[in-house]
Each structure stands twice: as C-alpha cells, then as structure tokens.
Amino acid sequence: MQFILEAAGLSKTYGQKTALVSLDLQLNKGEIFSLLGPNGAGKSTTINLFLGFIKPTSGQAFVNGIDVSAQPVASKQFLAYIPENVMLYQNLTGRENLSLLSSLAGFNYAKDQLDELLITSGLQPDAIERNVGGYSKGMRQKVGIAAAVARDAKVLLLDEPTSGLDPKASNEFSELLKGLSAKGTTIFMATHDIFRSTEISNRIGIMRNGQLIDLLDHTVFNASEIESLYLDYMRA
Amino acid sequence: MVFAIIIFILLFTSIISGYKSYSILQAERNLAQHHAEEDFHSQPDRHPHRVAHYGSYAFRPKSALSFLDAGLDPYTGTMVYLEAHQQNSANFSQAQQSNTLIRIGEMTMAFVMQWLMPLLIIFLCFNAFTQERENGTLKLLMSQGISIQQIAKGKIMGFSLLITIVIFPAFLIAILTSLVINNEPWNFDTALRLFTMLLSYAAYFFIFITGSVLISSLCKQSKTALIALLGCWIFFCVVIPKLTVSLGDALFQTPSKAAMDAAIHRQAKNGINGHDDQDKRTKEFTEKLLKKYGVDSASQLPVNLGGLVMAEGEAFSSKLYQKHFDELVNTYEKQNNISKWSGFLNPYQSIRAISMSMAGSDFRHYVTFLNAAESYRFKLAQHLNHLQAYKLANKAKDTRLDKSEYNHYPEFSYNPPTFWQVLFPSLISIFALYIWALGIYILCITILKNISIL
Known part of the structure; x- marks a missing residue:
C-alpha cells in the first residue's frame, strides 16, 4: 500500500546534536496527524525533511511514493506548507499574493476564482483587495490555506498553526482543516496545542529529544487521556 | 526606484x-x-x-x-x-x-554605464534572497514546488528586464544622436559598433545582476550582502584596474x-x-x-x-x-x-x-x-x-x-579604422566578458543547487 506521507528510518543530526532519530511513520489519505512535543523535540525538523529544505543524515522521506531527497521539486507538487507565521508579500493584496503563489505552482486562476478560493478559506471579502501588510496572523493563514487549495495539494504541512490565534480564529482554523480532511487532504501538524490536536486529529504522535516515543489513536484514547499521557512522557 | x-x-x-x-x-x-x-x-x-x-x-x-x-x-x-x-x-x-x-x-555615458550602473544593480539586487529569507517568504516560495534555481533564474530575468527598461531609452537616444552626428544616411559601421557596445554592456550588467543574486543567496542578512557587494565593486572597478596599470608600467x-x-x-x-x-x-x-x-x-x-x-x-x-x-x-x-x-x-x-x-x-x-x-x-x-x-x-x-x-x-x-579592423583586436575582451557572464551564471546555478535555504 502506498502512503501519502511516509518516513522510513528518517534521521537528522547537526554536528554532535541529534535532531531526529530514526523516524518511521506512515500517513493515509485524508488523515489528520498531530505531532506533539516541546520545543526542540524534532517536530519542525520532520516538516523540513518532508519539504526537502534539509537533507536527512540517514533514512528517507516519501511524499506520495516520491523520495524527497531524490526528487525534491517533484515531491513538492503534492505538498503545501503553512508555517507558524505565514509570511506573504506585504505590498501585495491577498488576491495578488494568492495569484503569485498559485501561478508559481503552475496554476493560473481568474480574479473571480481567486476571490472564491479566499472566501472559501474564510477570508472576509472586504480584505481581499487590501494589502496583506495589515492582515492578522489568522488572515494570513487563510491566504496560506487558499494557496494550498488553489494548487490542489494532497498534503498540508502545518507548523504550530494555532499558536498566537485567539480562540475564535483557532476554532475557525480547526473547522477549515476538518473540511479539507473530509475532501481527502492529509493534514500533518506539528503543535504544542494538545486541546486542538486532540479535537481534530485521527492520530497523535508524541516526540521528545528527536524520538517519536508514542503513537496514539484518537479512536482508542479520548482527549483527557492523551493529555495525561503526554504530560507523563514529558515528566519522565 | x-x-x-x-x-x-x-x-x-x-x-x-x-x-x-x-x-x-x-x-x-x-x-x-x-x-x-x-x-x-x-x-x-x-x-x-x-x-x-x-x-x-x-x-x-x-x-x-x-x-x-x-x-x-x-x-x-x-x-x-x-x-x-x-x-x-x-x-x-x-x-x-x-x-x-x-x-x-x-x-560620459560610459562612466555611468561602467561605474554607476553596477552600483544601481547592487542596490537593486543585494537583498534578492536575503529579504526573502528575512521575511520568511523564501520557504513559502520553495514550498510551491519550484526549485531555488528557478527562483534565482526568475530574479535574474526580472532584474535584467528592469535594467533594460532603465537603459533602453538612453540607448535609443544614443542611436538617434549618432544619426544626427553622422549627418548622413545610417552608417553601417557605426551601427555595428553601437550593436557590439549594446551586447557587451548587456553581458556586463548580466554579470553584476547574477553576481549580486548569488552573493545575496549566500548571505544570511541583507546588510552583509550589501557590504560584500560594495566590496566587490571597489575591488573590480577601482582596485584591480589601478593594479594592472601599475603592473604594466613596472x-x-x-x-x-x-x-x-x-x-x-x-x-x-x-x-x-x-x-x-x-x-x-x-x-x-x-x-x-x-x-x-x-x-x-x-x-x-x-x-x-x-x-x-x-x-x-x-x-x-x-x-x-x-x-x-x-x-x-x-x-x-x-x-x-x-x-x-x-x-x-x-x-x-x-x-x-x-x-x-x-x-x-x-x-x-x-x-x-x-x-x-x-x-x-x-x-x-x-x-x-x-x-x-x-x-x-x-x-x-x-x-x-x-x-x-x-x-x-x-x-x-x-580614415579611422573600420568596425572589422577594430573588432579583431577586441575579441579577447569580448570573449573574456562572455566567459564571465556564462561562468557566473553556471556558478550561481551550481552553488544554489546545494544551498541551505533555512
């Protein structure tokens, strides 16, 4: 069976420092997976390895069966990346940013289509023609989601997406992710937010010191059990 | 601007x-x-x-x-x-x-083209990559499924277009002025000389554009890139010419x-x-x-x-x-x-x-x-x-x-030498210029292949 996202013995060291130790992980289509862990646990390193921004010391990362190290550009056609702070071109409007990003990915949309993508992603219509310099973090994330949808990404890699969002914005964002997942998009999320991750994820991985120490299935454990287990691991 | x-x-x-x-x-x-x-x-x-x-x-x-x-x-x-x-x-x-x-x-136009244009190019391109890095947009661009080499090529093309927009009207004026000076139907010799000049200046600017984009991609901060590029300008446009003249004299x-x-x-x-x-x-x-x-x-x-x-x-x-x-x-x-x-x-x-x-x-x-x-x-x-x-x-x-x-x-x-009489002794310089343009482009693309974008 081919997984949409797969890590096979994926490791990364920076000199003497080990950032990720032999990660084995498989994600299915439409799955929402959260990687929980403190700062420096290796969550962002994992995302960067899937994006091909860094090369693994050993092991392989696959996106839809494509080896990321061997074909970094080809593997990205299935991926969309939403960092903690989506940084857009501040002097361009939301629509212009979306147009630029989707055209770079090879998708050219008409003005109306771009507007629809932005509105579907939750951006207020009156913000579409404003420069993103005045956007809040949540609004920029919505443009990022719109860019992912625009290029028909199969996998969404999110790095701390809900940090700094107010509860309403965070809730809206969760709903958006659920909607995408329902349409078959796989969500891989690195986060500190136990509450949101347990709310929307199918599976949760717990990381510490570069190692995936547990994989929890949300159908087996409820939110409070997962929180309790996570805190136990962190104390250990 | x-x-x-x-x-x-x-x-x-x-x-x-x-x-x-x-x-x-x-x-x-x-x-x-x-x-x-x-x-x-x-x-x-x-x-x-x-x-x-x-x-x-x-x-x-x-x-x-x-x-x-x-x-x-x-x-x-x-x-x-x-x-x-x-x-x-x-x-x-x-x-x-x-x-x-x-x-x-x-x-003269040569002074502006040879000395000041490289400075304009440096001020235009020094943050081509560093700004993307500093603003966090580089990762966003890269995640769109394009390679860093493609981004570099796009930037080089974009800057080249911008420089062409600045230069082209001036060259047009130069051509018209040369027509007035000749005071006769279009002189083919002058046209060939102007054309060679145009192509050579295009290669010269391309070298500075590509070099600036390359240095910018290698630096983490914009100010470091700017200092490095201004250092290059002083070295290439001031120091080496003086050194070679002194060496020739000696x-x-x-x-x-x-x-x-x-x-x-x-x-x-x-x-x-x-x-x-x-x-x-x-x-x-x-x-x-x-x-x-x-x-x-x-x-x-x-x-x-x-x-x-x-x-x-x-x-x-x-x-x-x-x-x-x-x-x-x-x-x-x-x-x-x-x-x-x-x-x-x-x-x-x-x-x-x-x-x-x-x-x-x-x-x-x-x-x-x-x-x-x-x-x-x-x-x-x-x-x-x-x-x-x-x-x-x-x-x-x-x-x-x-x-x-x-x-x-x-x-x-x-009777001054004809274009063809002038071209032959200039071939070494023309060749050197194009070797530079090609070399720096290949170097830029090769180095970028293995560069860390984080």
Whole structure:
C-alpha cells in the first residue's frame, strides 16, 4: 500500500546534536496527524525533511511514493506548507499574493476564482483587495490555506498553526482543516496545542529529544487521556 | 526606484553633454584644420624646402561615437605639426587645456554605464534572497514546488528586464544622436559598433545582476550582502584596474620623451644631413649620383642635388622616427595587453576596452591617427623635395617655385579604422566578458543547487 506521507528510518543530526532519530511513520489519505512535543523535540525538523529544505543524515522521506531527497521539486507538487507565521508579500493584496503563489505552482486562476478560493478559506471579502501588510496572523493563514487549495495539494504541512490565534480564529482554523480532511487532504501538524490536536486529529504522535516515543489513536484514547499521557512522557 | 531615475537622468544628461562637447570640439578641429590647409595653400611663391619647413597641421577628428565614451581622447593630443625632418608628437590634449576637473574623468555615458550602473544593480539586487529569507517568504516560495534555481533564474530575468527598461531609452537616444552626428544616411559601421557596445554592456550588467543574486543567496542578512557587494565593486572597478596599470608600467617601462629624442638625435647622425654639404654620407650619395648621370661634378648634374639629398635624408630620418615610434607603441601595447588579459579576472576591464574601442577613443585609434599624420607628413615632405630636385635648377638654393606647384597638394584626410579592423583586436575582451557572464551564471546555478535555504 502506498502512503501519502511516509518516513522510513528518517534521521537528522547537526554536528554532535541529534535532531531526529530514526523516524518511521506512515500517513493515509485524508488523515489528520498531530505531532506533539516541546520545543526542540524534532517536530519542525520532520516538516523540513518532508519539504526537502534539509537533507536527512540517514533514512528517507516519501511524499506520495516520491523520495524527497531524490526528487525534491517533484515531491513538492503534492505538498503545501503553512508555517507558524505565514509570511506573504506585504505590498501585495491577498488576491495578488494568492495569484503569485498559485501561478508559481503552475496554476493560473481568474480574479473571480481567486476571490472564491479566499472566501472559501474564510477570508472576509472586504480584505481581499487590501494589502496583506495589515492582515492578522489568522488572515494570513487563510491566504496560506487558499494557496494550498488553489494548487490542489494532497498534503498540508502545518507548523504550530494555532499558536498566537485567539480562540475564535483557532476554532475557525480547526473547522477549515476538518473540511479539507473530509475532501481527502492529509493534514500533518506539528503543535504544542494538545486541546486542538486532540479535537481534530485521527492520530497523535508524541516526540521528545528527536524520538517519536508514542503513537496514539484518537479512536482508542479520548482527549483527557492523551493529555495525561503526554504530560507523563514529558515528566519522565 | 529613485536610484533608477537618477541613473536614467545621468545617462540622458551624459549623452546630451557628450554630444554638446563632441559638437564643440569637432567644430573647433574642423575650423582649425580648414585654416591650416588654407594657410598652407595660400603661401606665396617659395622655395619648396621653405614650404616644407613652413609645414602644416593635422587635427584629429572626433570619432562619431566618442560622445558615448571619451576613452583616452581627453588625455591624448589632438593636433600634430607636420614639418620637414621632424616627426612631432600630438599636442593640445583636452586635459592640458582644461581645468583639473577633467582629469578625474568626463561625465560620459560610459562612466555611468561602467561605474554607476553596477552600483544601481547592487542596490537593486543585494537583498534578492536575503529579504526573502528575512521575511520568511523564501520557504513559502520553495514550498510551491519550484526549485531555488528557478527562483534565482526568475530574479535574474526580472532584474535584467528592469535594467533594460532603465537603459533602453538612453540607448535609443544614443542611436538617434549618432544619426544626427553622422549627418548622413545610417552608417553601417557605426551601427555595428553601437550593436557590439549594446551586447557587451548587456553581458556586463548580466554579470553584476547574477553576481549580486548569488552573493545575496549566500548571505544570511541583507546588510552583509550589501557590504560584500560594495566590496566587490571597489575591488573590480577601482582596485584591480589601478593594479594592472601599475603592473604594466613596472613590467614594460617606456622611455621618457627626452631620452627618446636624444636616442633619435644620436642615431640620426648616422644618416644624411640635408643641410650639411660636408657630411660624409652626403658626399658618398653625391658620388653615386655623379656616377649615375656620368658627370664629373655636382654642378653638371641635370637635377637639383639639394632636393635629392633632402629626399634621401628624409627617408632615413622618417624610418628612424618610425622605428622608435613603433617600439614605443609596442611597449604601450604590452602594457595594454596586461589590462586586456586581466579582463578574464575583471569584467570591468573588458567592457572598458570594448567600449573605448567601439567608440573610437582607444589607444589603437589614436595610433592610427598618428600613423596617418606621419604618412601624410612624409609624402608631403618628399613631394616638396622632389619638386626641388626636378623643378629647380641645380644649386638653386634661393629660387622660388611657383605656388601653383604645391598649393593643390591634397589636404590631410584621416580614415579611422573600420568596425572589422577594430573588432579583431577586441575579441579577447569580448570573449573574456562572455566567459564571465556564462561562468557566473553556471556558478550561481551550481552553488544554489546545494544551498541551505533555512
């Protein structure tokens, strides 16, 4: 069976420092997976390895069966990346940013289509023609989601997406992710937010010191059990 | 944007001021040449050798494109005094006649294109990657499924387009101005020169654009990239050119004018002195003539002995001057060759050489003029010597010749080298420039393949 996202013995060291130790992980289509862990646990390193921004010391990362190290550009056609702070071109409007990003990915949309993508992603219509310099973090994330949808990404890699969002914005964002997942998009999320991750994820991985120490299935454990287990691991 | 507008204004004003300066200087030289010819041709009946000593002048016409690149013109002489027995050097350079400001260089299009445009490019491109890195947009771009090389190619193309927008109107004005200057239907030679200049400047700017994008991709911060690029500009546009000139001077030393004159004077004593009947070689030459004409004494010769002795002396001294002049030019060529070959180390030196050569203001054009002036002087002197030899009675030292014998002598005219004659010696510089452009592009793409974007 081919997984949409797969890590096979994926490791990364920076000199003497080990950032990720032999990660084995498989994600299915439409799955929402959260990687929980403190700062420096290796969550962002994992995302960067899937994006091909860094090369693994050993092991392989696959996106839809494509080896990321061997074909970094080809593997990205299935991926969309939403960092903690989506940084857009501040002097361009939301629509212009979306147009630029989707055209770079090879998708050219008409003005109306771009507007629809932005509105579907939750951006207020009156913000579409404003420069993103005045956007809040949540609004920029919505443009990022719109860019992912625009290029028909199969996998969404999110790095701390809900940090700094107010509860309403965070809730809206969760709903958006659920909607995408329902349409078959796989969500891989690195986060500190136990509450949101347990709310929307199918599976949760717990990381510490570069190692995936547990994989929890949300159908087996409820939110409070997962929180309790996570805190136990962190104390250990 | 502001800097781009300033550059455009500077380009525009440099073309206009260059054209103005060209028009004034060319008009002055045309007038001076006309007066010199008029003076020569309006001499009264005279002994031909007096006419030869009265002499004439050759004024160097400005090249049609020298308003774009003054090159060496401000520092080389503009006029040669043409007289018997003497090969005079060119005098009255602009630098000699102007205030000291001209010594720091005229504001020409070449100055703007060679010095200021690279600065504009640096200020435009230094944060091409660093800003993306600092703002976090680089990761976003990369995650769209495009490679960093594609981003670099896009940026290089974008900046090239922007520079073209700044440069193109100025070049258009330059072309139109050159048409006005030529004052004739489109001159193909000038068109080829302009086209070569355009292609060479395009390669020169491409080198700076690609180099700036490369340095920007290697630096983590914009200020580091800017400092590194300004350092490169100083190194390539100021330090290396000065170093190579000093190296050329040290390796191939030229004699001082006094030393060269003394050497010529010393060696000239080995030839016939037309003004000394008792000179040993003059006596030998006379003996040969007597034998040739089958007479016993000089007074029986059917030709004017003085004229033939003068012609013989002129031929010798001219060869001697030419030999020393060729040696001097050869030394200058060796010095210039260091600069030319250093184009492989420094694109500034290649573009400088190509630009001057296409504008007709380089050393080669200057030497061509001096050779043309010397050739004219020699032919004029020999023409007058032969008039003396065959039109005047023997020993007729004070006899005057009718002015009609010499006042129709053709005026001095100078044909500058053609484009093809200029292109061949410029090939090394053109080749070096394109090697640089190709090399830096390949280097940029190769380095970017393995660069960390985090």
